[in-house]
Amino acid sequence: MIELADVLEAQDRVRATSRHTPLEYSHTYSSMTDADVHLKLETFQRTGSFKIRGATNRVATLSEAEKDAGVVTASAGNHAQGVALAATRSGVDSTIVMPEYAPISKVKATRNYGAEVVLDGTDYNEAAQRAHELEETEDRTYVHAFDDEYVMAGQGTIGLEIIEDCPDVDTVVVPIGGGGLISGVAAAIKEKRPETRVIGVQAEGASSAATSLEKGERISLDGVDTIADGIATRSVGEKPFAHIQEYVDEVVTVSDSEIAVAIVYLLERSKTLVEGAGAVPLAALLFEHFDYEEGETIVPILSGGNVDLNTLTNIIVRGLVETGRYLKIRTVLKDRPGALEQLLEIFTEYQVNIYAIHHDRTSREVEMSDTEVEIELEMRGPDHVDAFLESLREEGYVVDILA
Structure with missing residues (x-):
């Protein structure tokens, strides 16, 4: 402890x-x-x-022999950057194993701080297995991301x-x-x-x-x-x-x-x-x-x-979406002139801002006389969303919420 x-x-x-x-x-x-x-x-x-705090403290406590041999660790990104910078500042060689799907920005930053980056595994635990292999084969000191005093x-x-x-x-x-x-x-x-x-x-x-x-x-x-x-x-x-x-x-x-x-x-x-x-x-x-x-x-x-x-x-x-600021809906209109304009009258009434509309006559999910419409909308909050959807349904529109 x-x-x-x-x-x-x-x-x-x-x-x-x-x-x-x-x-x-x-x-x-x-x-x-x-x-x-x-x-x-x-x-x-x-x-x-x-992460730079813990990494710096660990590197500072290495013996001279351990510093000469270098360090290795596994990380999803932040610990990687901390160890890379701490090691570089102390003149210690570092190898960092990161999951294959680690964010690109974190991989690039780790390399920029001076570490050699190895991408291996689908998550932290698999990356750690690879890092421990390098610890054994290259006689490096493993700088654990969290299980280290x-x-x-x-x-x-x-x-x-x-x-x-x-x-x-x-x-x-x-x-x-x-x-x-x-x-x-x-x-x-x-x-x-x-x-x-x-x-x-x-x-x-x-x-x-x-x-x-x-x-x-x-x-x-x-x-x-x-x-x-x-x-x-x-x-x-x-x-x-x-x-x-x-x-x-x-x-x-x-x-x-x-x-x-x-x-x-x-x-x-x-x-x-x-x-x-x-x-x-x-x-x-x-x-x-x-x-x-x-x-x-x-x-x-x-x-x-x-x-x-x-x-x-x-x-x-x-x-x-969770705060009622964005809404994506799907509905079906009759494929005839004025159908979309009639729908948009409700949008105007509720002062809904449209990001995008996708109009699909070829969808197999609707009748040949109908057309499918997907619409992305800017909303003003949960109450605004509820009132708007209720009005659409009162006018007879069947609405699916996509997001």
Whole structure:
């Protein structure tokens, strides 16, 4: 078990490389929740994620022989960049194994930080198997993404910064993948301020820690499925699980839809780009997955901002759908002049903005005298969507909601 002293030592080691990131009060989320919400913006950290902290602390503790032999690790992206930069700054050769479907932006960034990147496996666990093979054959030191005391202590420096910047914090909300971040943060906070709650959050599609706590033992999932790729691990680490059992007050899960909504809110209201893993603490707060009191001071840790831009478009659309801002419908019209104009009169009445219309006379799903229409729409919220759809159906249109 790591202690406060380990985190304080880590703080001295990582100070020259990592940044003391901002802790900003959010009027928006405070108003939405009736709490006192402050965002810990690790999105502004070097490499765009908290991972540089733990990686720097681990590399700093290598012996000279270990530095000469180099390091190896596996990562979905953020830990990869942290290890690559920490190793390069220390003159240590690094090889990083990343899943074959890791975001392109994270693969390129890792290479730019000086590491050799090997793409292998469908997820973190398969990539880790390949990395351990390289550890054996090349005599490198394996820098674990989360199941390592030095890595955990390095991540715990976030907890020290939160207590320094917000001494009266009531609740800290932390994402959980393998558990290295929450282990270090919880150890630091609970020893500095025992009355502060630490809430862990996982994606529903990668809920190894939550499931392990329910069963009372560490379990491994058969697979993971979530937009939060940074926390998409099949199992929580052995060392982190012990810390979670000891220090963490509660672990909850959020859906991908809720994560998408949190990302959209952060982009639109906070002008902050956050990846799925970094958005889960805010999602848990906004959708009330844990109890809190009015006026309670809550700090969600936005752990990273390295979202793949190819994925971001889909996430934004999903978030807009969930908040009633985007609607895609299908209906059938008689294939005759004026039919579409008649439909659009309802659109005008409800001031619905049209993104696109696809008009298909050849669909086998409709009669030859009919035509199928798919329409993408900009809406103003759930109430607007409900009223608009009700009006369409009252006028006799059969409407299928596609998104």
